[in-house]
Amino acid sequence: MNAGVKPPYLPYGRQVIEDDDIAAVVAALQSDYLTTGPRVGEFEGALAEVTGAAHAVACSNGTAALHLAARALDLGPGTTTIVPAITFLATANAVRLHGGDVVFADVDPDTGLMRPEHLSEALSRCPGGKANAVINVHLAGQCGDVAGIHHLARKRSLRIVDDACHALGTTYSVENALHRVGDNRFADLTCFSFHPVKTIAMGEGGAVTTNDTKLAKFIARDRNHGMSRHLDDFAQTEDAIDASGQANPWYYEMDAPGLNYRVPDILCALGLSQLAKLNRFVTRRRVLAATYDAMLHQLAPHIAPLKRTPAVMPAWHLYVALIDFAALGIERAALMRRLAAQGIGTQVHYFPVYRQPYYQAANPKLRLPGADEYYRRCLSLPLYPAMSTDDVTRVVCALKRAIKR
Numbered sequence: 013m014n015a016g017v018k019p020p021y022l023p024y025g026r027q028v029i030e031d032d033d034i035a036a037v038v039a040a041l042q043s044d045y046l047t048t049g050p051r052v053g054e055f056e057g058a059l060a061e062v063t064g065a066a067h068a069v070a071c072s073n074g075t076a077a078l079h080l081a082a083r084a085l086d087l088g089p090g091t092t093t094i095v096p097a098i099t100f101l102a103t104a105n106a107v108r109l110h111g112g113d114v115v116f117a118d119v120d121p122d123t124g125l126m127r128p129e130h131l132s133e134a135l136s137r138c139p140g141g142k143a144n145a146v147i148n149v150h151l152a153g154q155c156g157d158v159a160g161i162h163h164l165a166r167k168r169s170l171r172i173v174d175d176a177c178h179a180l181g182t183t184y185s186v187e188n189a190l191h192r193v194g195d196n197r198f199a200d201l202t203c204f205s206f207h208p209v210k211t212i213a214m215g216e217g218g219a220v221t222t223n224d225t226k227l228a229k230f231i232a233r234d235r236n237h238g239m240s241r242h243l244d245d246f247a248q249t250e251d252a253i254d255a256s257g258q259a260n261p262w263y264y265e266m267d268a269p270g271l272n273y274r275v276p277d278i279l280c281a282l283g284l285s286q287l288a289k290l291n292r293f294v295t296r297r298r299v300l301a302a303t304y305d306a307m308l309h310q311l312a313p314h315i316a317p318l319k320r321t322p323a324v325m326p327a328w329h330l331y332v333a334l335i336d337f338a339a340l341g342i343e344r345a346a347l348m349r350r351l352a353a354q355g356i357g358t359q360v361h362y363f364p365v366y367r368q369p370y371y372q373a374a375n376p377k378l379r380l381p382g383a384d385e386y387y388r389r390c391l392s393l394p395l396y397p398a399m400s401t402d403d404v405t406r407v408v409c410a411l412k413r414a415i416k417r
């Protein structure tokens with residue numbers, strides 16, 4: 013490195029936008045459609061193909077996807093949904109926005125993932141020991157015991173939503189069968205986000221995948237005001253159909269009020285272009301994560317990678333290091349500032365959601381020690397496909413300097 017030349021800042025995550033992505037967006041801008049047009053359906057088809065689900069419904073962001081899922085499964089007033097305590101706010105909020113209650117489950121302190129025993133313990137805290145649904149979060153792109161959660165959830169009659177906002181491209185095997193996150197073998201619905209730091213970027217974008225045709229139909233309708241223009245959906249045939257038996261061209265029908273959670277054609281053009289690069293992005297993320305894993309050995313035992321779940325091939329969205337700040341004699345904020353001074357961005361994913369004032373007010377005595385222990389130690393280091401392995405070396409060297417000072 014040249015003396016005096018400041019190396020570029022490495023954020024904890026960022027999009028990779030290439031010339032063909034830009035060309036795809038320009039072509040959409042020059043087309044007849046800015047909002048819903050042909051690229052929405054094309055993107056949905058491509059996402060269904062990539063995930064292996066029967067249906068994919070695109071929407072405006074991952075929060076909208078979760079909210080649509082909560083509405084589709086009727087997780088409203090009088091229902092209870094179990095949500096792991098380590099996740100982004102949106103996972104729990106989506107249920108609250110529909111009026112359902114949330115009960116938080118604890119997580120494994122070394123992965124941040126909910127295990128079946130955490131689900132079981134959370135169930136014991138639900139009214140009458142019963143819940144209606146569970147949202148399983150694939151934190152950082154890694155999933156846990158998906159089959160174990162599924163087994164317990166079905167035994168207890170819970171619907172299952174996967175929050176896979178971090179995990180597009182993750183695969184795992186169960187009894188020698190390979191599964192893709194989003195194929196819904198072990199879930200009713202899977203929600204994705206295409207926010208710029210995620211595996212593919214659309215600016216804002218989200219989707220729900222499912223194998224349930226009825227749920228897919230509900231979600232597609234609900235994201236567009238609850239409207240349908242399909243002949244088969246019409247109840248008021250007198251208003252809907254002309255003398256020749258065709259739908260009146262102006263007519264649409266609504267059987268329940270929905271939302272405007274549509275995603276525009278412009279963003280689907282970007283999504284389609286990015287989706288074609290998913291394998292390359294995921295492979296790069298895995299190489300960078302493996303480089304971190306190898307280098308962090310030098311900083312054991314006080315700094316370690318997340319514990320790995322057997323039989324999972326994560327499409328790492330985040331590279332989380334678990335750091336024993338107390339043993340190193342440094343506060344997390346101070347370490348983050350020292351790293352920032354060396355051009356290294358970091359972030360904390362996440363402050364336990366159950367400790368947010370809104371949720372804590374509902375259950376002030378709740379303590380989830382696994383989530384607290386995970387939160388005490390987690391720090392996300394830079395990870396995105398445009399990084400080089402030299403960048404990883406730079407991060408780890410900066411980390412060494414920062415803890416030595």
Ligand SMILES: Cc1ncc(COP(=O)(O)O)c(C=O)c1O
Nearest residue numbers: 073074075100102177205206207
């Ligand atoms: C786990 C998780 N769920 C849901 C969301 C919400 O996605 P979006 O930002 O696209 O609304 C995020 C976004 O960061 C997330 O990390």
